[in-house]
Amino acid sequence: MRLAFALLLALVAPIAGQAPAASATEPALTYVHAGTLLDRPGRPPRRQATLVLRGGKVEAVRDGFVAPPPGAALIDLSDRFVLPGLIDAHVHLDSDAGGYAGLVEGVQDSPAAVAFRAAENGRKTLMAGFTTVRNLGDGTGATLALRDAIAGGTQVGPRILDAGVSISTTGGHMDGRTGFNDAFSAAVGQENVCDGVESCRRAVRTQIRRRADVIKIATTGGVNSGTGRARMAFDDEVKALVDTAHMYGRKVAVHAHGASGVNAALAAGADSIEHGTEMDDETVRLFKRAGAFYVPTLSTVNGYIERLAANPNAYEARVLEQVRWRIGITGQSLRRAYPAGVRIAFGTDAGVSKHGRNADEFELMVKHGMTPAAAIQAATVNAAELLGVAAEVGTLEPGKAADLIAVAADPLADVTVLKRVGFVMKEGKVVKE
Numbered sequence: 001m002r003l004a005f006a007l008l009l010a011l012v013a014p015i016a017g018q019a020p021a022a023s024a025t026e027p028a029l030t031y032v033h034a035g036t037l038l039d040r041p042g043r044p045p046r047r048q049a050t051l052v053l054r055g056g057k058v059e060a061v062r063d064g065f066v067a068p069p070p071g072a073a074l075i076d077l078s079d080r081f082v083l084p085g086l087i088d089a090h091v092h093l094d095s096d097a098g099g100y101a102g103l104v105e106g107v108q109d110s111p112a113a114v115a116f117r118a119a120e121n122g123r124k125t126l127m128a129g130f131t132t133v134r135n136l137g138d139g140t141g142a143t144l145a146l147r148d149a150i151a152g153g154t155q156v157g158p159r160i161l162d163a164g165v166s167i168s169t170t171g172g173h174m175d176g177r178t179g180f181n182d183a184f185s186a187a188v189g190q191e192n193v194c195d196g197v198e199s200c201r202r203a204v205r206t207q208i209r210r211r212a213d214v215i216k217i218a219t220t221g222g223v224n225s226g227t228g229r230a231r232m233a234f235d236d237e238v239k240a241l242v243d244t245a246h247m248y249g250r251k252v253a254v255h256a257h258g259a260s261g262v263n264a265a266l267a268a269g270a271d272s273i274e275h276g277t278e279m280d281d282e283t284v285r286l287f288k289r290a291g292a293f294y295v296p297t298l299s300t301v302n303g304y305i306e307r308l309a310a311n312p313n314a315y316e317a318r319v320l321e322q323v324r325w326r327i328g329i330t331g332q333s334l335r336r337a338y339p340a341g342v343r344i345a346f347g348t349d350a351g352v353s354k355h356g357r358n359a360d361e362f363e364l365m366v367k368h369g370m371t372p373a374a375a376i377q378a379a380t381v382n383a384a385e386l387l388g389v390a391a392e393v394g395t396l397e398p399g400k401a402a403d404l405i406a407v408a409a410d411p412l413a414d415v416t417v418l419k420r421v422g423f424v425m426k427e428g429k430v431v432k433e
């Protein structure tokens, strides 16, 4: 024991002794001329404005095109529409295979292979203008490592808030053994599966131990697992999961399709409902009481339709049945929740749909009743609040991160221009121009 501790110290001491790689020079000062600037989504944009950026943060926002002082850099976006970097509150960077292909990948690929794929998907996501994402579950921990590598500056990608492995009950949506034979099941570790209060507390603590930023749970079955929309957790299990996460200061994202599972999650104090495919009148009341966000993940339908077009046999029968149900019903809940005043946060479930095409969600949000302005607000200020990072991102105000994107036309008039983001800056560094 003592030897192990000494060994640990010997390993850690040299790292702790290293000086941080701080720059000796004053942080670079950059002026950005924006033809139109939506610095605070939800409010009207400014015409002709200058963003003053220093040390990766916004220092000031000024009216007109202000000339930079000597030595400062100028980025000319005077013919562009500039807005904060976008936020996707629901992605799975570790994959975008689905159906049978996803199953094969899940048993063939090494954690190292998954990590390379996650890094590439992260890069695609950033280039699409999404400077922050919430990764809601991967099986290997690859995105936890990617989160740290990006934060440490050794990988290029979006800021990641990561849920570690998603949690469900035995036989539920996140039980990777569901539908497989006992020999296979016995070989699969499932620390993320819980039954009963103690077990569910432990499942959350296991993800806390792995340094998850947020906890993802399922109260119903799901589409891709073929477990459907039915309720799959008791009230005391849902409450144990939510209370444990909250005790550790972690928010809880809840995968739920059927109204019973949605309502149980909201009653227990969930912070967001993911998918929320079926809702009733009670749901809207519970959303408001909990102050929770609805994350519609409409893009999943694009993923299903495209995958089936490429291969009609992409899914096994029990999954295909759920896929057809979801294609038919998607959008109904947004049409109910948004006009009733439920707060919406942007999330695609990319992984089911393609990484880098996150902005397709905007088009679907508008198709199902949101204005472009509200959809952009969902992907900036609302998502930042849901993720608990509103002090850093979501608007371009003094003190916030210099995360910004530019497009060639006005997304408040035509939201689909966000599918073609020409310029991306993250923390003051230009990553696409």
Ligand SMILES: [Zn+2]
Residues within 6 Å of the ligand: 090, 091, 092, 136, 349
């Ligand atoms: Zn998901």
